[in-house]
Amino acid sequence: KQEVTQIPAALSVPEGENLVLNCSFTDSAIYNLQWFRQDPGKGLTSLLLIQSSQREQTSGRLNASLDKSSGRSTLYIAASQPGDSATYLCAVREDSGNTPLVFGKGTRLSVIA
Amino acid sequence: DTGVSQDPRHKITKRGQNVTFRCDPISEHNRLYWYRQTLGQGPEFLTYFQNEAQLEKSRLLSDRFSAERPKGSFSTLEIQRTEQGDSAMYLCASSLDRTSGATPTGELFFGEGSRLTVL
Numbered sequence: 758k759q760e761v762t763q764i765p766a767a768l769s770v771p772e773g774e775n776l777v778l779n780c781s782f783t784d785s786a787i788y789n790l791q792w793f794r795q796d797p798g799k800g801l802t803s804l805l806l807i808q809s810s811q812r813e814q815t816s817g818r819l820n821a822s823l824d825k826s827s828g829r830s831t832l833y834i835a836a837s838q839p840g841d842s843a844t845y846l847c848a849v850r851e852d853s854g855n856t857p858l859v860f861g862k863g864t865r866l867s868v869i870a
Numbered sequence: 871d872t873g874v875s876q877d878p879r880h881k882i883t884k885r886g887q888n889v890t891f892r893c894d895p896i897s898e899h900n901r902l903y904w905y906r907q908t909l910g911q912g913p914e915f916l917t918y919f920q921n922e923a924q925l926e927k928s929r930l931l932s933d934r935f936s937a938e939r940p941k942g943s944f945s946t947l948e949i950q951r952t953e954q955g956d957s958a959m960y961l962c963a964s965s966l967d968r969t970s971g972a973t974p975t976g977e978l979f980f981g982e983g984s985r986l987t988v989l
Binding site for chain 2: 761788789791793798799800801802803806808846848850855856857858859860861862863
């Protein structure tokens with residue numbers, strides 16, 4: 758059974774700092790991996806999708822990498838801003854692509870002005 | 871608005887009552903998913919549809935829960951005889967998977983969720 762772990766559970770950083778959020782998964786045979794952002798009481802916003810054949814994806818100040826063999830992904834946020842404060846969730850879909858996303862519990866990020 | 875929409879956004883009900891949530895996916899998406907999320911946890915999978923066919927149901931989906939997607943468009947999730955443990959955020963998502971036309975990515979797009987409080 759696929760399990761997704763996110764470390765740390767919570768993180769507080771001063772504005773302007775670069776930071777890395779970690780995600781690990783137990784079964785490396787994945788179809789894709791997706792990073793989401795969730796604001797309190799809201800739904801999930803897709804940030805980046807990495808297909809199994811890709812090593813990284815970039816969008817603005819965000820860069821996500823994928824290392825399937827080690828079962829790891831990282832989300833790099835450059836020059837953090839208070840508006841980046843949210844919970845960041847990592848989720849993987851297993852190899853067939855016909856299975857639902859399995860989520861981690863998320864990392865709660867606070868960026869202090 | 872061309873995103874996933876859910877209704878109602880909030881529902882407060884008394885234990886034992888039935889509730890129904892509706893989800894309208896992104897129009898060209900063939901897959902629709904329901905997830906449940908409690909405070910401090912990641913979303914947990916409940917069920918998903920490809921077009922009108924319900925392809926998978928989680929063990930979390932007890933016999934009090936039923937989901938439909940009758941015409942392969944919108945979906946409903948009904949909870950009968952609600953219990954306090956059903957209090958959660960119910961999230962709907964859709965994706966375009968393994969089909970002709972635009973290149974499918976399998977990327978999931980979520981709605982804003984329906985928050986259920988059972989008193």
